[in-house]
Amino acid sequence: xxxxxxxxxxxxxxxxxxxxxxxxxxxxxxxxxxxxxxxxxxxxxxxxxxxxxxxxxxxxxxxxxxxxxxxxxxxxxxxxxxxxxxxxxxxxxxxxxxxxxxxxxxxxxxxxxxxxxxxxxxxxxxxxxxxxxxxxxxxxxxxxxxxxxxxxxxx
Amino acid sequence: xxxxxxxxxxxxxxxxxxxxxxxxxxxxxxxxxxxxxxxxxxxxxxxxxxxxxxxxxxxxxxxxxxxxxxxxxxxxxxxxxxxxxxxxxxxxxxxxxxxxxxxxxxxxxxxxxxxxxxxxxxxxxxxxxxxxxxxxxxxxxxxxxxxxxxxxxxx
DNA sequence: AAAATTTATTATGCATGCATAATAAATTTT
DNA sequence: AAAATTTATTATGCATGCATAATAAATTTT
Numbered sequence: 001x002x003x004x005x006x007x008x009x010x011x012x013x014x015x016x017x018x019x020x021x022x023x024x025x026x027x028x029x030x031x032x033x034x035x036x037x038x039x040x041x042x043x044x045x046x047x048x049x050x051x052x053x054x055x056x057x058x059x060x061x062x063x064x065x066x067x068x069x070x071x072x073x074x075x076x077x078x079x080x081x082x083x084x085x086x087x088x089x090x091x092x093x094x095x096x097x098x099x100x101x102x103x104x105x106x107x108x109x110x111x112x113x114x115x116x117x118x119x120x121x122x123x124x125x126x127x128x129x130x131x132x133x134x135x136x137x138x139x140x141x142x143x144x145x146x147x148x149x150x151x152x153x154x155x
Numbered sequence: 156x157x158x159x160x161x162x163x164x165x166x167x168x169x170x171x172x173x174x175x176x177x178x179x180x181x182x183x184x185x186x187x188x189x190x191x192x193x194x195x196x197x198x199x200x201x202x203x204x205x206x207x208x209x210x211x212x213x214x215x216x217x218x219x220x221x222x223x224x225x226x227x228x229x230x231x232x233x234x235x236x237x238x239x240x241x242x243x244x245x246x247x248x249x250x251x252x253x254x255x256x257x258x259x260x261x262x263x264x265x266x267x268x269x270x271x272x273x274x275x276x277x278x279x280x281x282x283x284x285x286x287x288x289x290x291x292x293x294x295x296x297x298x299x300x301x302x303x304x305x306x307x308x309x310x
Numbered sequence: 311a312a313a314a315t316t317t318a319t320t321a322t323g324c325a326t327g328c329a330t331a332a333t334a335a336a337t338t339t340t
Numbered sequence: 341a342a343a344a345t346t347t348a349t350t351a352t353g354c355a356t357g358c359a360t361a362a363t364a365a366a367t368t369t370t
Binding site: 005006007008009010011012013016017018019020057109110111114115117123125126127128129130132133134137138141 | 160161162163164165166167168169170171172173174175176212262264265266268269270272273277278280281282283284285287288289291292293296297
């Protein structure tokens with residue numbers, strides 16, 4: 001269909017979504033990453049921060065920084081986890097809850113509009129291809145061999 | 156197929172590809188962004204830097220920073236464009252050409268392996284869905300309405 | 311139970327994308 | 341042709357993702 005690579009199409013599409021999400025989030029004073037984090041926090045109970053990383057596909061170290069700035073902005077509070085002296089529980093403030101709702105609207109709208117413009121079959125296939133790509137990468141099907149070959153030259 | 160949103164799947168997949176590309180690039184001392192830039196530079200003639208942004212889907216301002224660091228690392232040289240006193244022509248150094256080849260290998264391998272694991276029909280459909288998403292965003296089908304509604308509340 | 315290991319968190323540095331502001335060189339208007 | 345506008349570039353600041361290193365608290369080994 002196109003003369004572009006798979007990685008390019010993925011990148012361009014994701015960046016276009018990210019740009020849109022960030023523009024939207026700016027309207028209510030947050031960012032895309034903050035929105036995703038808010039959506040991963042349970043609005044009712046304390047959320048262990050350990051659960052956020054896996055849920056969001058982010059490293060704990062990246063999250064730590066975002067949580068810090070979210071706390072400074074009054075979106076969340078962090079309390080020690082009584083069940084684990086190393087851990088932290090995250091709570092939404094009322095302000096955070098409000099922004100969570102705003103963020104949710106944007107995500108729901110995006111997903112809704114895309115679903116209106118793509119058949120269910122196409123969408124299932126779309127998910128399937130992404131799963132295939134993820135699988136190939138996590139099973140090292142793509143780069144291990146390449147890495148081995150190259151490493152000998154360079155180290 | 157999954158209980159995840161379209162944006163989440165896209166993000167997770169792109170990030171997984173990006174992580175893999177960055178790991179690969181690290182093996183030969185570059186990064187994914189540097190590799191993409193190298194691949195967008197014509198290895199034979201001077202490439203006007205204006206042409207890179209659109210080709211890579213990046214803002215000129217983002218590119219400027221990458222080009223600067225690439226020049227410092229000896230991957231490229233920047234010369235004034237004789238045809239436009241504002242502009243710059245980018246040339247690959249021999250070192251840059253070498254890294255361009257390395258980068259090309261990684262991209263080719265990724266695309267090849269994915270194509271081996273996905274039918275042509277699935278791939279075409281995959282591209283089509285991404286085009287649809289891009290189209291919806293660039294035509295403001297997703298956020299304009301939302302923005303209008305929300306802006307009244309906030310400003 | 312003491313020692314070794316693992317896990318959760320934070321701080322920092324680097325890379326990179328965006329936005330904004332500044333500057334200089336085209337280009338278009340008047 | 342002079343003035344106004346647009347375009348290409350760069351510098352900076354902010355956000356965010358990763359990696360690495362440090363620290364403290366579990367957990368597992370011995």
